[in-house]
Amino acid sequence: MSQPIIEIEIINACLSFGAKDAAKLVNGIDSYCVVKMFGKEIARTEVSVGSFDPIWHEKFPKSLHDLDGKEVINNRPFYLESIDVEVYDCSKALGDKHNKIFETRVPISNIGLFKSYRLIKCYGSDHKEQQLEENRIFIRISRVNHPIYDLSLIHI
Numbered sequence: 001m002s003q004p005i006i007e008i009e010i011i012n013a014c015l016s017f018g019a020k021d022a023a024k025l026v027n028g029i030d031s032y033c034v035v036k037m038f039g040k041e042i043a044r045t046e047v048s049v050g051s052f053d054p055i056w057h058e059k060f061p062k063s064l065h066d067l068d069g070k071e072v073i074n075n076r077p078f079y080l081e082s083i084d085v086e087v088y089d090c091s092k093a094l095g096d097k098h099n100k101i102f103e104t105r106v107p108i109s110n111i112g113l114f115k116s117y118r119l120i121k122c123y124g125s126d127h128k129e130q131q132l133e134e135n136r137i138f139i140r141i142s143r144v145n146h147p148i149y150d151l152s153l154i155h156i
Helices: 022-027 062-076
Strands: 004-014 029-037 040-044 050-053 057-063 082-089 099-107 113-118 134-143
Touching: 004 029, 004 050, 004 082, 022 050, 022 082, 029 057, 099 113, 099 134
Parallel strands: none
Antiparallel strands: 004 057, 004 134, 029 040, 029 050, 029 082, 082 099, 113 134
16 A cells, blocks of 8 residues: 555534524534545544534545546546535434535645635535534645655656
8 A cells, every 4th residue: 555645634613503593502513524535435533522613633644546546537637636525413412313514625736735614504404594604614635745756756
């Protein structure tokens, strides 16, 4: 297995639902993130319990081998692709049901940047509150040292 080439770090989020549900305002929600690439789940954070400002701070490496295969299939460099990040509510009040409440798309070309991304409310989610600009998730995509990037290997 090859060394990782990128590392996706899900840091934290700011989730606002307005003042419609007093119980949620007091208790917060239990939430987790799912990271998808090319429609396939590649990572999942742990559940952050009882918060509108969940902190996950989890890192997920993606190997060069995985990305090389997609370059061939899609006939374009992997850094032109993006990852999808979905936020789920798994509060006890929902039972075994986990509702996808927010989602966003993060370009892999943002390697080296720590950025916040606007979360879009999912169509059909149980949360009927208005879309709020402050719903954001903080993500960093880092390039991990790999021989392919070692300039000393390039002979001009």
